[in-house]
């Protein structure tokens with residue numbers, strides 16, 4: 182007589198198979214966070230054997246406790262969670278329908294992006310040319326972490342050359358995923374492509390490891406104008422608009438699709454701040470920007486568009502050093518052609534030094550001054566001289582940058598590999614009713630005193646004189662109660 186297994190036996194067998202396959206499945210990459218919006222985020226990881234993909238997520242207060250499953254069997258797991266609450270922390274775990282592999286603890290968390298325009302403080306980690314996998318990169322990483330114990334970064338911007346030597350999948354594994362696992366699982370990463378990354382990837386066809394590994398906002402999923410490519414893109418986070426360009430693989434001659442998109446994108450944003458990041462710097466001595474054709478092209482072709490679009494801060498790598506400029510506008514030739522009119526503020530931009538850089542109005546004002554920072558020093562140091570005339574701070578030290586943007590001020594710090602701050606600067610955007618120069622919450626006599634002490638070129642005529650005082654007092658008296 183033939184016998185059949187009972188339902189209980191089948192269930193037991195399935196559970197055994199399930200647990201067995203779960204036990205055999207190992208995460209070999211990630212999890213890592215990508216593309217956050219106010220109501221969504223993408224979580225990715227890699228396993229050594231194919232499974233379906235499940236993310237469990239919950240708010241600490243228990244108001245949300247659910248999961249999302251993608252049924253396809255894969256080793257490259259990409260799960261986008263939707264219908265999330267804005268600017269809200271979540272705990273998450275990843276695995277498959279067989280169960281959790283990792284997470285469901287404080288070490289696996291994400292926070293959704295704030296609504297565009299929100300003025301809540303934003304913290305950004307900026308690391309350039311980090312992809313060496315060497316102790317130097319680890320020291321820079323740990324110095325960044327030691328300087329953010331008070332508050333973790335919301336975003337991580339990579340300035341290119343993220344995975345030496347050729348940007349292969351293996352290079353990304355050992356230079357990115359094996360070096361920064363804790364940051365990757367808690368911080369949304371937005372990379373730009375460097376020339377070394379481009380050895381293995383191709384921007385025109387969006388193929389290769391760079392495009393396989395990262396999920397980036399090619400359709401303006403997080404704000405901005407759709408670029409149609411992951412090679413360059415933009416996104417909003419709170420009241421900051423971020424623009425990522427590709428100077429390694431994508432045509433950036435005048436009229437090229439990327440520059441046309443850039444003009445449109447900058448013209449469309451209504452955010453308070455605009456930060457651009459990409460690999461090749463327009464001004465540098467680390468690679469000589471008077472000699473290197475690729476840097477000359479960036480300066481001649483891209484910098485004018487960025488400045489006309491009111492970009493406040495430009496972040497670049499490629500040179501393995503730290504170089505940070507004055508507040509500039511209109512310098513597109515060789516370094517010897519720099520004139521005082523192109524330096525809108527010749528100070529160091531420090532409130533404890535020459536005074537913060539003052540930009541005259543809130544929001545985006547064309548050609549109102551841009552600070553350029555080269556920070557390709559997160560993985561190694563190379564170069565000889567650091568004397569470029571647009572730079573007010575040049576450091577031959579390993580390090581990275583931390584940006585804090587809150588309301589009308591942007592504070593930037595350069596942190597070296599020993600954890601010390603080796604440069605800092607502040608940009609303040611004023612409005613007629615918020616000339617709080619000393620940042621004490623009031624507009625009063627003490628602000629006037631600071632104004633006279635720091636002597637900003639309020640009317641942007643390249644000198645500090647009576648007309649600046651008059652312009653300042655006009656706004657001070659007429660604009661502010």
Ligand SMILES: [Fe+2]
Nearest residue numbers: 342375376499
């Ligand atoms: Fe490079």
